[in-house]
Amino acid sequence: MTKELICITCPNSCRISAELGENGTVSVSGNLCPRGEIFASNELTCPKRSLTTTVRTVFGDMPVLPVRTAGEIPKEMIMDAMAVLSGLVIRERVKCGDVVVRSILDTGCDVIATLDL
């Protein structure tokens, strides 16, 4: 079955047609660059997303700290990851890029600060 996708890798937003073959190979068309192929093939087998959100802090000048996953995690784990992060409180000053959660939900993907606190 052919699936119509919008590539989310860059602002070009390529419209991609992707088909999963019987032997697990993915055939892709419509993408302007190789990143579209990787996106489409992930999308048909194990869709992944990066998660960007905030976590609470104890500091009055910045009550919430913006964070993101350093890479992408499986899409179906996004809400579970949100639950983990909503329970977190940052009690020490951190810098942009510092790890606030190591390998969230054992995905191998760290959660990092995206601003200096």
Next chain:
Amino acid sequence: MKNYDVTVIGGGPGGLAAAISADNAGASTLLIEREARLGGVLKQCIHDGFGVIRFGEKLSGCEYATRLIRELETTGAELMLSTFVSKAEKQRDGYLLTLTSRGGMERVFTKALVLATGCRERTAKQVAIHGTRPAGVFTAGTAQAFLNVRGQMPGKRCVILGSGDIGLIMARRLTLEGARVLGVYEAKPDPSGLMRNISQCLWDFDIPLHLSKTVTTVHGDERVEAVTVAEVDEKMRPIAGTEEYIPCDTLILSVGLIPENELAESLGVPLDKKTKGPFCDQSYMTLVDGVFSCGNTLHVSDLADYVSESGDAAGRRAASYARRERSLLPVNISRDFSYVVPQYLDPEADLSETVFFFRTAAERKKTKLRILLDGVEIKQKQYNGLRPPEMERIPFDLSGAGLTKDSKLELLMEEVRS
């Protein structure tokens, strides 16, 4: 009184880039920001997708700002935070600025001025929504600031009007934080945001997008209790009998951005009715000598990368600004264009790094863009499709083209039949 070669007003991506490039070009530079922290709107843009062009990687808006701020810290540019420019006056050799801060009032003199004041959101009063004025009606950017900077939820059951990128991003953000987004309503027949945001912000979370529908009335006394939505005709007028009553506690508006140009207007800088920003030449100088404009002040951009790119150029050109007579050549466009920036070219100034930004007036299929000089084609570019929400960029070295003040430059679009 302190004296600078270049003063940049606004510390968002455009202003940061302008201050960095002006200082790097050897100008004594001052950057003025009215808030306590640099970064402009990027401070509240915690989502990623920024910097693919400039930094070659996907960053969050906050990280993008942090990179520019770190770069600024390596320069000698002076910085004034929590400082507001309350008045700008033209003098013979430059501009006199009156600044207001906690320290009181002071004045600085600058040879060149870069306006990087960004844009503002259109409000409910500007889109003809009727009814009461309860709490719970927010512009998307205000809701974003509440949630991402202060950590406060704007509401629990939300309706979003407008499918601009900030509205789509907020639909996802509110959903992640546990709110229910009942739907995104767009009066136009096509979404105005980038397709990747429709996909990753709405489809991923099963948030419905209703096209050709708008919010006509807000209900509620103290707090929003519901909104009425209705279908609209091709002239965007609500159609009687199609009304739907939707109980909710929050209405979020993502209905467009308008460049902020009050300071420019006070200096007599003429504005383009289409972009709502100043007319400018390829050096980003407005029609008032020594006043430069960049980023969303000039025209609302899709990408922070385009904003900082124009900031780079405006800062560099402001640094080398020397007063002289300009005879500007208009860039003529056909009706197929919504607008082009720059609207003028200065044949005497450097033309090698000219960049045209344009938007199409209507959605188009395969299209050839042609640039004609005195009726002769000097460049063409083919597009698979053009959409009004998507800004196009054409860098073009015009230095060898032989432009004079009497030349005629035209941009045309032609349909390509396959």
